[in-house]
Amino acid sequence: MKLYHSWLSSASRRVRLCLAEKHIAYESVPIDMRRQEHHQPAYLAMNPNGVVPALRLDNGESLYESGTICEYLDDIQPEPPLRPDDAYQRAVMRNFVRWTDDKALPNLLILNWSIVFQPQAQQWSDAELADRLSRVPTAERREAWQRISRQPYTDEEKRAALDRLLALVPKMEAMLGDSPWLFGERFTLADIAAIPFIARIAELSPASLTAEAAPRVAAWWQRVQARPAFASARIDRFDDALRERAA
Amino acid sequence: MKLYHSWLSSASRRVRLCLAEKHIAYESVPIDMRRQEHHQPAYLAMNPNGVVPALRLDNGESLYESGTICEYLDDIQPEPPLRPDDAYQRAVMRNFVRWTDDKALPNLLILNWSIVFQPQAQQWSDAELADRLSRVPTAERREAWQRISRQPYTDEEKRAALDRLLALVPKMEAMLGDSPWLFGERFTLADIAAIPFIARIAELSPASLTAEAAPRVAAWWQRVQARPAFASARIDRFDDALRERAA
Numbered sequence: 001m002k003l004y005h006s007w008l009s010s011a012s013r014r015v016r017l018c019l020a021e022k023h024i025a026y027e028s029v030p031i032d033m034r035r036q037e038h039h040q041p042a043y044l045a046m047n048p049n050g051v052v053p054a055l056r057l058d059n060g061e062s063l064y065e066s067g068t069i070c071e072y073l074d075d076i077q078p079e080p081p082l083r084p085d086d087a088y089q090r091a092v093m094r095n096f097v098r099w100t101d102d103k104a105l106p107n108l109l110i111l112n113w114s115i116v117f118q119p120q121a122q123q124w125s126d127a128e129l130a131d132r133l134s135r136v137p138t139a140e141r142r143e144a145w146q147r148i149s150r151q152p153y154t155d156e157e158k159r160a161a162l163d164r165l166l167a168l169v170p171k172m173e174a175m176l177g178d179s180p181w182l183f184g185e186r187f188t189l190a191d192i193a194a195i196p197f198i199a200r201i202a203e204l205s206p207a208s209l210t211a212e213a214a215p216r217v218a219a220w221w222q223r224v225q226a227r228p229a230f231a232s233a234r235i236d237r238f239d240d241a242l243r244e245r246a247a
Numbered sequence: 248m249k250l251y252h253s254w255l256s257s258a259s260r261r262v263r264l265c266l267a268e269k270h271i272a273y274e275s276v277p278i279d280m281r282r283q284e285h286h287q288p289a290y291l292a293m294n295p296n297g298v299v300p301a302l303r304l305d306n307g308e309s310l311y312e313s314g315t316i317c318e319y320l321d322d323i324q325p326e327p328p329l330r331p332d333d334a335y336q337r338a339v340m341r342n343f344v345r346w347t348d349d350k351a352l353p354n355l356l357i358l359n360w361s362i363v364f365q366p367q368a369q370q371w372s373d374a375e376l377a378d379r380l381s382r383v384p385t386a387e388r389r390e391a392w393q394r395i396s397r398q399p400y401t402d403e404e405k406r407a408a409l410d411r412l413l414a415l416v417p418k419m420e421a422m423l424g425d426s427p428w429l430f431g432e433r434f435t436l437a438d439i440a441a442i443p444f445i446a447r448i449a450e451l452s453p454a455s456l457t458a459e460a461a462p463r464v465a466a467w468w469q470r471v472q473a474r475p476a477f478a479s480a481r482i483d484r485f486d487d488a489l490r491e492r493a494a
Contacts, residue, residue: 091315091318
């Protein structure tokens with residue numbers, strides 16, 4: 001299979017982590033979002049939402065939405081299992097993944113887009129912006145591109161976004177209890193869903209992840225980084241990755 | 248188990264349909280949303296988002312999110328199965344359910360809230376509105392209540408919402424092909440996800456569901472209404488239900 005992804009996007013990182021945990025071989029196809037490669041017709045045929053990632057199967061079919069892709073991978077390659085065996089725990093896990101999609105991701109986008117896209121997008125002429133927006137398939141993302149290019153987020157808005165993003169930490173602290181992972185002894189898709197956000201929080205607000213501030217999440221984050229899949233999925237530091245890209 | 252639900256909410260209707268298809272017995276606990284019963288602490292302990300429905304299990308645990316609840320019910324009561332056997336089809340089904348959550352539901356809320364809540368909410372004093380908003384747990388729903396009470400949707404906005412809601416019809420027309428149900432010969436959670444929206448479209452825009460306008464969806468809708476679960480789940484007409492409630 002082929003994964004169309006970006007190195008820095010949280011959803012792409014989740015799918016790379018899941019593929020790595022499962023030891024599933026795949027071809028990596030990095031997408032340059034600044035060049036709108038994810039809004040080209042060939043890409044939109046795989047993912048009509050025009051966001052990364054998209055997974056192309058060997059039979060030519062394709063899938064999108066990181067949560068959906070990860071459950072699919074756990075279905076076709078059951079070992080090691082990445083969902084709880086218990087039906088109720090599986091349901092709670094799905095709601096946690098959804099919570100990160102609804103509550104964490106929009107706030108991380110505000111922070112990341114301000115760094116990655118704003119400097120370039122502010123320079124686009126009105127005609128260039130209109131042309132680019134015409135290729136964005138969803139109203140939500142058209143609005144996000146419009147904002148980042150013409151009405152960048154203020155420092156106050158970015159602080160508020162970070163505050164909302166940080167709500168993930170006490171939530172996870174409560175879930176972890178005395179367990180190594182969010183759903184007990186088994187590492188699951190809930191841990192994978194959280195990793196890109198905690199990785200970014202570790203960069204943006206390291207004080208929130210000290211052993212004093214959040215002992216269980218801090219220990220979880222150490223365990224996460226020690227997993228072989230963490231290295232092979234290339235969850236690089238955001239600023240390192242940007243420097244490398246610039247070079 | 249106990250289902251805390253409202254007769255008219257789309258998410259509640261989905262879960263009632265799923266329970267009925269599975270022949271799972273449950274206690275029905277209708278929630279009066281105009282009295283904010285879903286924002287009481289006891290309810291929020293079951294569903295922190297403060298929306299209907301919530302499912303209380305016999306062991307005291309609870310679940311929310313209609314998509315999550317329906318998959319849970321299909322896990323604990325496998326017959327009749329309500330998901331495709333094929334992993335890829337199951338993934339596509341999940342993305343369809345998510346599409347209805349993201350694209351259909353917000354538009355139906357604009358239309359339904361304008362009828363059900365606006366007349367009463369417009370009369371609330373500023374103090375009463377502030378008091379009510381203080382109990383709504385999510386920013387999204389606080390904004391929705393603020394809007395419906397102080398800046399009701401215009402006719403133009405409601406027409407636009409209906410237009411966006413109607414996008415479900417050609418999407419389903421394309422999916423159905425020559426099959427009786429959205430994922431082939433098996434009635435699935437995708438059909439259940441669509442039913443509350445098509446039921447409402449049948450009331451708001453019957454011309455969109457004629458045999459000429461959408462032959463496959465029109466035939467699907469006839470098949471849906473002939474299912475025993477449709478009657479036992481009480482997918483009543485919206486206006487009939489409101490009249491009954493007023494009486």
